[in-house]
Amino acid sequence: MSDMKKIYTANAFPPAGPYTQAIAAGAHIFVSGQIPADKSGNLVEGSIGDKTEQCCRNIIAILEEAGSSIEKVVKTTVFLDDMANFNDMNARYEKFFSHKPARSCVAVKQLPKGVPVEIECIALA
Numbered sequence: 817m818s819d820m821k822k823i824y825t826a827n828a829f830p831p832a833g834p835y836t837q838a839i840a841a842g843a844h845i846f847v848s849g850q851i852p853a854d855k856s857g858n859l860v861e862g863s864i865g866d867k868t869e870q871c872c873r874n875i876i877a878i879l880e881e882a883g884s885s886i887e888k889v890v891k892t893t894v895f896l897d898d899m900a901n902f903n904d905m906n907a908r909y910e911k912f913f914s915h916k917p918a919r920s921c922v923a924v925k926q927l928p929k930g931v932p933v934e935i936e937c938i939a940l941a
Contacts (some may be wrong), residue, residue, distance in 0.1 A: 820841045832851075846940065896922070905921075
């Protein structure tokens, strides 16, 4: 455990369960899935693009707290509750991840708090 550090920032959605926003381990930062909720815990209204953007803004805040940045993300996983949202999510996603890290995108039956999108990532420290 001594080579792992919990990362927390008040500038992103607070954990909604028994997990941390991110863990720094060695040269990597593992960011927990971020849902479209602001730092006060309020779910973001609007389009799937707006909700994707909030997920990305949470990731940015967490990575900055860890001393990293979105440009150092090497892998993302996007969870969608409906693949019909894929194109709209992608249009907003690519504005944040222009360096095109490796990515998986999967459809799931349901996400926490009934949101349509969740994004997790791995970044270099």
